[in-house]
Every structure is written in structure tokens, then in C-alpha cells.
Amino acid sequence: MKDKISRDQMYEIHPRIPLAHKQLEEGRITRREFVRFATLLGMSATLAVACAPADEGSGVVEDDGDMADNGVPKRGGMITIGMATDQIIDHPARLSWIEGSNVVRQVCENLTQTNPGAITVPLLLESWEANDTVDQWTLKLREGILFNDGSPFNADTVLFNFGEWLNPEVGSSMLGLLGYLDGDIGRVEKVDDLTVRLNLARPEIGVPENLFHYPSAIMKEGFGGDFIKEPIGTGPFTLEDYVPGERIVLKARSDYWGKSEDGSALPYLDGITFVDLDKDASVSALEGGEIDTFYQPRPADMAALDGADNITSNVASTSSVTVLRMRMDIEPFNDIRVYNAVKKCQDRQKILNLAWLGAGDLGADAHIAPSQPAYAPREIPELDIEGAMALMEEWSADTGNSLPLAVTLVTKNDDGEAEFAQVLKEQMDKAGFDVTLDITEAGGYWERWDEVSLGITAWTDRPLCTMLIPLAYVADAEGNPVPWNETRWVDDEFIEVFNEAAGTLDLEARRELVGKLQDIMLERAPIGIPYFKGVGSLLNSKVKNVPLSPNSYFMLHEVYMEE
Amino acid sequence: MTVATAKPKAPPGRFGRFLKTAAIIFESRVATIGLFMVLFWIVAGLISLVWTPHDPNASDFMINQGSSAQNWLGTDALGRDVFSRVMAGTQVILLKTRIPDINWFGSFTTPNFVMPGGVAIWGVLGSLTLGSVLGLNAGYRGGWWDQAISQVMDALIAFPRIVLYLVVIAALGTGDLVMVLAISITGAPGIARLARSLALDIKTRDYIRAAETRGEGKTYIMFKEILPNALGPLLVDAMLRVGYAIFTIGTLGFLGVGLPPPEPDWGSMIADSRKFMRSTLYPILAPAFAISSLVIGLNLFADGLREEITRFQK
Numbered sequence: 001m002k003d004k005i006s007r008d009q010m011y012e013i014h015p016r017i018p019l020a021h022k023q024l025e026e027g028r029i030t031r032r033e034f035v036r037f038a039t040l041l042g043m044s045a046t047l048a049v050a051c052a053p054a055d056e057g058s059g060v061v062e063d064d065g066d067m068a069d070n071g072v073p074k075r076g077g078m079i080t081i082g083m084a085t086d087q088i089i090d091h092p093a094r095l096s097w098i099e100g101s102n103v104v105r106q107v108c109e110n111l112t113q114t115n116p117g118a119i120t121v122p123l124l125l126e127s128w129e130a131n132d133t134v135d136q137w138t139l140k141l142r143e144g145i146l147f148n149d150g151s152p153f154n155a156d157t158v159l160f161n162f163g164e165w166l167n168p169e170v171g172s173s174m175l176g177l178l179g180y181l182d183g184d185i186g187r188v189e190k191v192d193d194l195t196v197r198l199n200l201a202r203p204e205i206g207v208p209e210n211l212f213h214y215p216s217a218i219m220k221e222g223f224g225g226d227f228i229k230e231p232i233g234t235g236p237f238t239l240e241d242y243v244p245g246e247r248i249v250l251k252a253r254s255d256y257w258g259k260s261e262d263g264s265a266l267p268y269l270d271g272i273t274f275v276d277l278d279k280d281a282s283v284s285a286l287e288g289g290e291i292d293t294f295y296q297p298r299p300a301d302m303a304a305l306d307g308a309d310n311i312t313s314n315v316a317s318t319s320s321v322t323v324l325r326m327r328m329d330i331e332p333f334n335d336i337r338v339y340n341a342v343k344k345c346q347d348r349q350k351i352l353n354l355a356w357l358g359a360g361d362l363g364a365d366a367h368i369a370p371s372q373p374a375y376a377p378r379e380i381p382e383l384d385i386e387g388a389m390a391l392m393e394e395w396s397a398d399t400g401n402s403l404p405l406a407v408t409l410v411t412k413n414d415d416g417e418a419e420f421a422q423v424l425k426e427q428m429d430k431a432g433f434d435v436t437l438d439i440t441e442a443g444g445y446w447e448r449w450d451e452v453s454l455g456i457t458a459w460t461d462r463p464l465c466t467m468l469i470p471l472a473y474v475a476d477a478e479g480n481p482v483p484w485n486e487t488r489w490v491d492d493e494f495i496e497v498f499n500e501a502a503g504t505l506d507l508e509a510r511r512e513l514v515g516k517l518q519d520i521m522l523e524r525a526p527i528g529i530p531y532f533k534g535v536g537s538l539l540n541s542k543v544k545n546v547p548l549s550p551n552s553y554f555m556l557h558e559v560y561m562e563e
Numbered sequence: 564m565t566v567a568t569a570k571p572k573a574p575p576g577r578f579g580r581f582l583k584t585a586a587i588i589f590e591s592r593v594a595t596i597g598l599f600m601v602l603f604w605i606v607a608g609l610i611s612l613v614w615t616p617h618d619p620n621a622s623d624f625m626i627n628q629g630s631s632a633q634n635w636l637g638t639d640a641l642g643r644d645v646f647s648r649v650m651a652g653t654q655v656i657l658l659k660t661r662i663p664d665i666n667w668f669g670s671f672t673t674p675n676f677v678m679p680g681g682v683a684i685w686g687v688l689g690s691l692t693l694g695s696v697l698g699l700n701a702g703y704r705g706g707w708w709d710q711a712i713s714q715v716m717d718a719l720i721a722f723p724r725i726v727l728y729l730v731v732i733a734a735l736g737t738g739d740l741v742m743v744l745a746i747s748i749t750g751a752p753g754i755a756r757l758a759r760s761l762a763l764d765i766k767t768r769d770y771i772r773a774a775e776t777r778g779e780g781k782t783y784i785m786f787k788e789i790l791p792n793a794l795g796p797l798l799v800d801a802m803l804r805v806g807y808a809i810f811t812i813g814t815l816g817f818l819g820v821g822l823p824p825p826e827p828d829w830g831s832m833i834a835d836s837r838k839f840m841r842s843t844l845y846p847i848l849a850p851a852f853a854i855s856s857l858v859i860g861l862n863l864f865a866d867g868l869r870e871e872i873t874r875f876q877k
Contacts, residue, residue, distance in 0.1 A: 280838070300640070300838035354622060354641050413819050418835075419641055422825045423622060436663075437824050438737070 005051065014041035015132050016505050024052055029507045035119055036373055037507055040208055042129045045121045071544060073260070073268050077561035079543060080273045081554065082282035082294030086245040091225045092217040093164050093172035098460065099295060101214035102554045106250050106272060107148070108217035108233030111139065111158070112208045113555070114463055116316065116547045118373065120208045124153060124218055124234060126194075128208060134505060135180075135200040137207050143194055145257045147220050149232050155190045160221040162188040170225075174215050176470060176482075180204040203503040206464050213467070214553070236267040236557040248274040258557055268560035286311065292540040292561075296552045298416075299357035302536045310541045315359050315534040318461040318550040319369030319468070322355070322417050324424065324528035329488040330453045332405060337391040339526040342454070344388035345427040348380060352531035354423055355416035359536065363529035366518035367472065368465040370532065371550060374507070375465075376515030381522070385431045392432030404434035411438075411456035412445035420456055420530070450486040457486060461535070461551040465514065466502050473525070474498070487526045494520045587871045594867020600860025604853070608653030615647035620825045627843045637845035639836055648827035649849045655822055656809055656829070656857075657681035661739045682739050682822070683808035686746025691801045694751040698758025699785040699793075703766050713759070716752040724749055728811065732820050742815070742822060746808045757800055761793035768792075795872050802865035806858040813854045829854050 010017040017038050024034040031052045038048040087100040092108060095101045113123040122128065126140045145153040163185050165174035180200040181187045189197040198207065210216070220232045231239035236256040241249035251271040258266045277285060282294035283301050287308055297305075305311050326333035326342060333339045348362050361370045362380045369375060396403050409425065411417040418439050425435040449457050462468045475490040476482050494517060501513035521527065537548050542562040547555050575583065588594045616635070617623060622642040629637045636645040655661075662676040678685070701712040719727070731745040765771065766789065774784050815821040816830020824831065829850035836846035 298838070303839070304841040350622065354626065357626075418824065422620075422641060425825060426621065439819075439824060440737075441819050 005047065010038075010043070010051070013038075013043050014130060017041055017043060020507055021051060023507060029511075032118065033373055033507055035117075037205075039119050039121065040130075040205055041134075042127065044127075045115075045119050048119075071562065073264075073545065073558075073560040074562060075268050075560070076270050077563070078271045078273055079269055079293070079556065079559065079561065080275060080291045082277035082285055082291045083274050084278075084295070085243075085248050085274050085276040088244075089227050091164070091170060091172075091223075092219060092227055093161075093170055093174060093215050095215045096173065098214060098552050101217070102295070102552075103239075103248055103250075103274060104217050104227060104233075105214075105235070105553060106237040106556060107227075107231050107235045107239055108219060109235045110216055111211040111218060114209055114212045116549055118371075118463055120212060122208075123212075130205075130207075133203055134205050135203045137198040137200070138191070139196045139198065141194040141196070142257070145234050146255070147232050147234055148238050148253055149220070151220055151232075153218070153234055154193050155196050156193075157218060157221050158196045159185075159188055159190055160223075161216075161218050164219070164223070165216065172215050173471075174210075174213060177210050177213055177467060179470060180207075202499075203505075204466075205505060206466055209463055210467065212463075214551075237272060240271070245276050247276065256557075260558060267557045269556065272556060286538060286540065289540065292543050293538060293546075295554075297536050297538045299359050299534075299536065302359070302538065303357060305538055312539045312541050313536060314548050315536045316548050316550045317361055317369070317371040318533055318535045319372050319463075319465075320459070320461040320533040320535055320550075321363065321367065321369065321529055321531070322411075322415065322420055322456050322458050322533075323367065324420070324456050324530070325454075325487045326526040327453045327486070327488055328526045332395075332401070332407070333453055333526055335395055335399070336524060337395045338405070340524075341388040341391040341395075341431060342428065342433070343528045344381070344384040344391070345424060345431050345433075346381075346528050346530045347383040347423060347427055348530040350383075351420050351423050355419040356531060356533055359534035360531045361534070363531050364518065364522055365525065365527060365529050366521035367459070367468060367527065367529060368514060368518050368521075371461075372463065372465050374501070374511045374514040376511050376518055378515070378518055378522070383427065385427060388428075388431035396432070403432040404429070405432060406434045406436070407454050408436045408438050408452075409454050409456070410440075410445065410448070410452040412442045412458075413439050414442045415458045416533075417456045417458065450484070455486075463551075465517070466498075469498055469517075473521075489526050491520060491524065494525075588864075588868060591867035591871045593863050594871065597860045597863030597865070597867055600856055601864055604653050604857045604860070605657055607650050608656075608658045611647075611650035611654060612658070615644075615650050617644035617647045619643065619647040619651040619827050627839050627846070629843055630845060636849045637843055639832065639846040640839050641835075645832075645846050645849050648832060649829070649853050652827040652829045652832065652850060652853060653681075653857075655681055655739065655826060656683045656812060660685050660743060661826075663738055663740065682742045682812060683746070683805050685743045686808045687750060687801050687804045689743060689747030690750030690754055690804065691797065693747055694754025694756075695758045695790065695793075695797060697751065698755035698760075699762050699789060701755065702759035702762025703785050703789060704781065709759070712755065716755045719749070719752040720756070725814065728815060729818075729820065732815070737820060737823050739822060742812060745815075746811060749811075750804050750808070753804070754797065754800060758793060758797060761796060762789050765789045765792050796869075799865050799869045799872065802861060802868065806861040806865075809854060809858050809861070813850075 007018040010021060020034050020037050023029045034052045035048040039045050084099050087097045089100045089103060092104045109124050111124045112120050114120045124142055124145060126142045129138045141155060147153065164170050165172050165178060166181060166183050166185050168175060175183060180202050182201045187199045189199060191197050224230055228242055236253055236258060237250035238253055240251045252267050252269060256266055260266055275291060279298060279301055282291060283304050285291040286294060287305060302313055326339045328334055343365055352358055352360055352362060364378045364380050392403055409421050411421050421437050421439060425437055428435045449455060471484045473485060473489060474482055474495055481488045481490055497513055497516050501510055504510040504513060535550055535552060539546055543559060544562055545559050549555060588598055624634060624638045624642045626638060626640055626642045628634060634644050639645055658681050660678040660680060660682055662678055697712050701709045727749050728745050731748060732741060735741045771784060771788055774788050812821060813830035816828045817834040819834060821830050822828040832850040833847050840847055
């Protein structure tokens with residue numbers, strides 16, 4: 001491990017790092033926040049960890065999330081994974097399901113990689129540098145990396161991929177995420193064969209993390225848009241067999257560029273087989289030893305295999321969430337008293353216990369999770385039936401509508417939403433509402449998720465709140481809610497504070513602003529967030545060195561089988 | 564001299580005739596056992612209308628608990644009392660149908676009107692009515708009526724039933740009335756086929772000739788002459804279909820497209836609890852037993868009744 005470096009040396013890496021280190025020493029930020037911040041500004045993860053030993057700062061020792069062991073890695077063996085394999089995979093930039101990205105991830109790689117401890121490190125990049133105002137980023141590429149068809153990875157490849165992400169015709173969600181490039185490929189500049197510079201329209205610290213977003217796999221220059229026809233990437237595996245809805249088989253590359261810490265060749269596994277199984281079947285298959293793990297087990301699955309022989313389990317805090325959301329452009333939720341009354345009917349601990357078996361963090365109606373950097377701890381609101389009833393009586397008196405107010409709560413039934421809905425109904429019926437539940441299978445809800453007036457929608461994990469808020473709680477340039485703004489809530493003060501937070505480098509100041517965002521959401525956003533999900537992992541104990549990803553990414557290049 | 568004359572015995576009243584007819588049931592051991600099994604669930608459902616050990620929809624307990632003095636059949640994944648939910652689950656199948664209203668925001672709301680008779684009962688009555696009308700017309704009128712109705716009915720019978728249910732539900736959404744409609748539509752072809760064959764047989768009888776000679780209309784002959792004579796077999800068939808309907812409600816509930824929560828529905832109870840079957844079996848076994856015992860009871864009752872009616876006719 002590297003030794004600590006002086007503040008002056010930190011300054012040379014980036015002028016903002018010494019200040020953050022001072023804040024760490026004074027206990028004003030956590031060790032994890034310092035490491036994340038310093039690595040984002042170009043310090044190597046090893047050095048950042050060395051500068052922030054676990055006994056410093058807040059005293060918080062964060063689990064790095066690895067389900068690793070200290071054994072000697074063994075070579076060989078196929079890992080079998082249960083996962084839905086019927087998702088369409090064409091252009092990786094268009095991926096909208098993690099399952100599809102888990103296949104692509106084995107063949108293609110990202111420029112960066114965010115590790116389970118939320119520390120982002122270079123992957124296809126050698127390093128990066130940000131200028132003092134973090135509106136110019138210089139990306140240095142690794143030399144000598146070859147795609148699995150023998151073609152080289154270089155600056156032209158990176159420019160090609162930015163071109164795909166920023167091309168509206170491709171339809172990638174990266175276009176919104178990279179909003180600081182204004183959709184202008186001219187802001188991506190080739191410096192030399194191994195250097196690319198990003199000239200941002202506004203300061204942004206999350207650039208390296210954004211380059212690990214799941215649709216940002218690097219494809220070969222000239223990629224035609226169909227991954228199944230052209231499964232060409234720099235990753236450790238190649239696509240051998242693809243039968244959607246049945247199986248996907250990948251085989252190890254013998255010429256993969258990546259090396260383990262001791263310099264030995266990767267990957268350790270001979271290959272990967274994804275088998276199309278639903279969750280119930282996966283539980284039995286894992287217990288029977290027919291598969292080695294499966295995608296995103298539910299709490300019920302974790303409970304079912306609790307204590308089972310040869311199965312290792314782990315749970316990570318995430319920002320995955322089921323959002324109780326109301327459309328504020330439709331009666332009766334166009335009245336803040338009505339939607340705040342609904343929010344007061346959440347018995348948060350009970351909802352967490354019944355919908356997610358208690359495995360998660362309580363929420364306070366802000367779509368910013370404790371697992372995300374800059375989250376500001378807030379008091380969790382109590383169930384308040386009397387307060388809700390008072391609001392409804394006031395609304396009833398003002399509008400002349402009688403109580404109970406009949407409303408229909410729409411949601412799906414595969415991710416704890418049905419349980420959430422039933423507990424909420426029980427409380428809302430005591431507070432001047434008459435709730436009818438309309439619970440369908442997942443497809444039945446996704447057909448109308450942004451249309452219903454009162455619903456519960458599942459949102460997946462995103463490492464940063466700055467990756468989510470632009471998707472769901474802002475308006476476009478014309479002032480209309482963006483396509484995924486399911487509540488149609490657009491609040492000028494909220495957007496102003498958000499933009500200020502995105503450009504604030506001081507960690508404490510940033511947390512204060514994010515706290516303000518949380519307060520605004522609690523006070524006047526038409527959403528209820530009673531809990532954030534803990535996402536679990538179940539593994540056959542013979543599988544070793546598996547990083548526990550909060551977003552259920554399978555990162556398998558250093559995984560090995562003990563037998 | 565006075566001559567004592569024996570006073571003729573008065574014919575039995577309507578209630579007396581009913582008792583005499585009902586006595587047929589008790590002549591069959593099979594029908595008697597079936598009747599008591601069905602009555603058990605009807606009584607359980609009636610009691611649940613006024614009393615259950617706990618609120619069937621309230622999450623008041625620890626989740627997935629086994630049997631205890633407080634929760635005789637344990638609790639489910641939402642901490643609700645399984646015994647109370649099994650009792651209350653009888654209501655929607657046999658005792659009540661919730662009629663939705665349209666609210667002023669344009670969507671269905673909590674039903675504000677409850678109709679006596681469960682979803683299975685109304686569904687079978689619907690299929691009995693629809694199937695009888697179609698079958699009598701096909702059988703008695705013959706010709707192109709027979710061709711058209713039979714072809715459509717055969718096509719519907721050939722169609723996989725569960726798919727037919729899903730098509731109706733996909734088109735109309737979920738709810739008690741939709742379920743009644745789905746059971747009616749899918750059950751009607753079978754009853755129509757039976758009614759047609761009965762009509763083909765009965766229309767050759769002399770009393771039909773007599774009615775035609777009197778100049779009675781076709782509708783009168785179908786519903787006043789043929790239907791009363793076909794009613795016995797149709798009712799026995801309908802009884803069996805109540806059992807099928809209960810299975811259907813359970814199956815659709817299990818598939819997640821049944822009756823809307825949180826009102827207990829045995830199929831949904833099984834579906835919701837199967838994820839936790841390694842922790843506790845009560846929330847699965849109790850509704851499964853309820854479905855199977857009620858269906859077996861109805862089948863035994865219908866079989867016994869058919870035997871007795873057949874014997875009586877001989």
C-alpha cells in the first residue's frame with residue numbers, strides 16, 4: 001500500500017483535495033466521502049485510502065462490499081446464473097434493464113468502474129484529471145487494449161461511443177445523463193491517440209461515475225447497433241450461444257488484458273451460463289446446486305434460504321425504491337393537502353417490514369437515499385392519521401367534496417409493491433380516503449405507470465442523486481415535465497438548489513444543499529418514500545471473490561470457483 | 564243414519580312439496596355428505612359476515628407465524644390472521660358480489676353496493692341462462708340457428724379456457740363483475756351443448772306436438788314446455804360448474820389476475836404465501852384445503868343428486 005502524502009502533494013493532484021482532507025480530519029465528512037471525492041478528482045483509490053485510514057475522520061469504517069476470501073484463486077469452472085434472458089439486447093447504449101447489461105458487461109467494458117464501496121476507479125482508462133473548476137476532464141486511455149476481434153482500443157473508439165450516446169437517434173438514456181455536454185459531440189475532443197478531453201457546459205464532479213452507468217459499455221468503432229450480431233468488446237468473455245428466454249453462454253478470452261493484483265491472467269472462470277429462470281425456480285435451483293447464484297433475490301428468497309448449507313448471503317444498502325407517487329396535474333392530487341395527507345398515512349417501519357422484510361433503510365419522502373453520497377440524515381416522519389384527517393377535512397370543507405374521498409391506487413405485484421399498497425390502504429381508509437387497489441402483474445403496470453393518478457412505481461438504484469433527479473423531477477427547456485417525470489411536479493426552487501448542488505465541490509456545502517433538496521421533497525413533492533431497499537445476494541459458497549453490487553451488476557472477471 | 568265419509572287427505576303445500584323433493588338428497592349418502600361439506604362453508608361464510616376472530620384485512624400480528632392460541636391457523640406474509648381470512652374468503656365465492664361504481668375522477672371505486680350471492684354463484688347462473696337460451700334455440704329451431712350457434716359454441720369450447728379467462732380480464736380489468744362475466748362466457752358453451760341435446764330429445768315428445776298444434780309460439784314452447792323438462796339435468800350440471808368456477812377463481816387469483824386485494828380470495832392467498840412456504844405452510848394449506856373441500860363437496864352433492872334423479876325417473 002502507498003504511504004500517505006502531504007497536503008501539497010494532494011494539491012498537485014487537485015486543489016480541492018486538501019480541503020476535503022482537512023474536513024475528514026475534523027470529522028466533518030466520512031472516510032468514504034473523502035475517498036470517493038478524492039478518487040473522482042483523480043487520486044488513485046489506493047492513495048486515497050492510505051490518506052484516510054479507518055481510524056480517522058468520522059470513525060466510520062465502511063464495508064467495501066466484497067464477498068471476498070483470502071484463499072488462493074483457482075482456475076477453471078463455469079458459473080451458472082439464474083436470470084431472465086428474454087430482454088431485447090440490441091444497442092448496449094439503449095439498454096434499459098440491468099439483466100441485459102449483465103450479459104453485455106462480460107463482453108464489453110466501461111471506461112470506469114464503480115466498486116461496491118462506491119469508489120470509482122479507472123477501467124479502460126489509465127487515469128483522469130479534472131481542472132480546478134471541474135468543467136474540463138482529461139481522460140487518459142490504457143495502452144495496448146484489444147477488442148476480441150483484434151482491433152485496438154483508442155481515442156477514436158471513445159469518440160465514436162460518445163457520438164452514439166449523444167445521438168438522439170440512438171435513443172440512449174446517456175444523452176440525459178451527460179447533459180453537461182449539451183448533446184454536442186464538439187465538446188468531446190481528441191487530444192492524441194490515448195487522450196480525450198471533455199469540455200463541459202457546466203461544472204460536474206460525477207463524470208467518472210456517469211461513465212460506469214450501465215448503458216455506457218464501450219463498443220468497437222463502427223459498431224452497427226446489434227450486439228448479438230457484433231458481440232465485440234474488450235471484456236474478459238466472448239458470447240458463444242444466445243437463445244433468448246432459454247440460455248446465454250459466454251466463454252473466457254485467453255488474451256484478456258486485465259490482470260489480477262498479483263499479475264496473473266484473468267479471468268479465472270472458463271465461462272458463464274445464464275439460465276432463464278424465475279425467482280421461485282431459482283431458489284430451488286440454487287438450493288439443489290443446479291445454479292450458483294441468481295439475479296436480485298427478493299427478501300422472501302433470502303429468508304427461504306437463510307441458514308441453508310453451502311449458501312452465502314449478503315445484503316447491501318441501495319437507492320432502489322418503490323415510490324408512492326401522485327400526479328399533481330390531476331384532481332384530487334392537484335391540491336397539496338390531499339397528497340400530503342396521503343404521505344402522512346405511511347407507517348414506514350411497518351411498510352418496510354411487510355413489503356421488504358425489514359431489509360432496507362427508512363426514507364423521509366425524498367428520492368435521495370442514505371446510500372448515496374451527500375445524503376443528509378433527516379428525522380423519519382411518524383404515521384400521522386390525525387394530521388392526515390385534518391388536512392382532508394379542510395380540503396373537504398373548502399372544495400365541497402364529501403369524505404371519504406374515493407381513489408384508486410395502481411401498482412404491480414412483483415417487487416413488494418402489493419404489500420406496500422395493502423398496508424397503505426389500511427391506514428388511508430382511516431384518514432378520509434376510500435382506497436380501491438388495482439394491482440396487476442408488472443407488464444400491466446408499466447403500460448400506464450406514468451399515466452395513473454395514484455400509483456407505486458419501482459425505481460432502480462443509481463449511485464448518485466444527480467443521476468436520478470434530472471430524470472424524474474425536472475422540466476425540459478420548454479418548461480414541460482421531462483418524459484419520466486411521472487408526478488409532473490416541477491418546483492423552481494428545487495431545480496435551482498439542485499443545479500447549485502451539482503456545481504458545488506465543497507462536500508459540506510454540497511451536503512447542506514442536498515439536505516435542502518430532501519426538505520423540499522418532504523414538504524411539497526407529491527411522492528412518498530417509506531423505505532429504500534436492501535438488495536441481497538445469494539451465492540453458492542464455492543463461488544469466491546464476488547463483488548456485492550448495489551445495482552445487481554454481475555462483475556465476474558476476478559471471480560473463481562473453489563471446486 | 565249418517566254415513567261417515569273419509570275426508571280426502573289435503574295435497575301437500577308448497578313447503579311440503581319442497582321437503583318431499585329435498586328428501587331425495589338424504590336418500591343418497593354421497594349427496595348428503597356433499598351437502599354438509601357445502602353447508603359447512605356457507606355457514607362459515609355467513610358467520611364471517613358478522614364475526615371473525617380478527618379483522619381479516621388488518622396486519623396486526625407478526626408475519627408468517629405458525630398456529631397459536633391467538634392465531635389458530637397462523638398468520639400470513641402481511642401479519643394477517645389466516646383463519647379469519649379463510650372464513651372471509653367464502654363470502655366472495657358464495658355469498659356476496661361487489662358492484663363497483665364510477666367515481667368523479669373517472670375510475671372504479673370501492674364497491675358501494677353488494678349483491679347477495681357470490682361470484683361463483685352469479686357466474687354459473689349467468690352461464691346457465693346464456694347457455695340455456697342458446698342451446699334451446701339451437702336444439703328446437705334447428706337449421707341455420709343450430710349451425711350458427713353450434714359452430715360458435717364449439718369454437719369457444721375448443722379455445723383453451725384459461726386463455727379465454729385472461730382475454731376477458733385483459734379487456735375488462737379485474738373485479739367481481741368481470742369475474743362473473745368471465746365465468747358466464749366460458750361456462751355458457753358447455754351448458755348450451757347440454758341444453759341443445761336435451762331440446763333435440765324433448766322436441767320429439769307428444770306434448771310438444773300438442774303445443775304446436777295448439778298454435779303456441781316457438782318461444783313459448785322452448786321456455787314453457789321444453790325448459791321445465793330439461794331443468795333437472797341442467798341444474799345438476801350447473802352444480803358441478805359451481806365447483807369449476809371456484810377452481811377458476813382460485814386459479815386466476817393464483818395467477819395474480821383474480822379478485823382485487825385486500826379482500827381475502829383463496830387463490831390469491833396461496834399465491835401470496837407460496838414465496839414463504841419454506842417458513843410456514845399454514846397460509847397455503849388452509850386456503851388450499853378450503854378450495855378442495857368446497858369443490859369436492861359440490862361434486863359429491865351434484866353426483867348424488869344426479870344418481871337419485873336418474874333412479875327416480877326410472
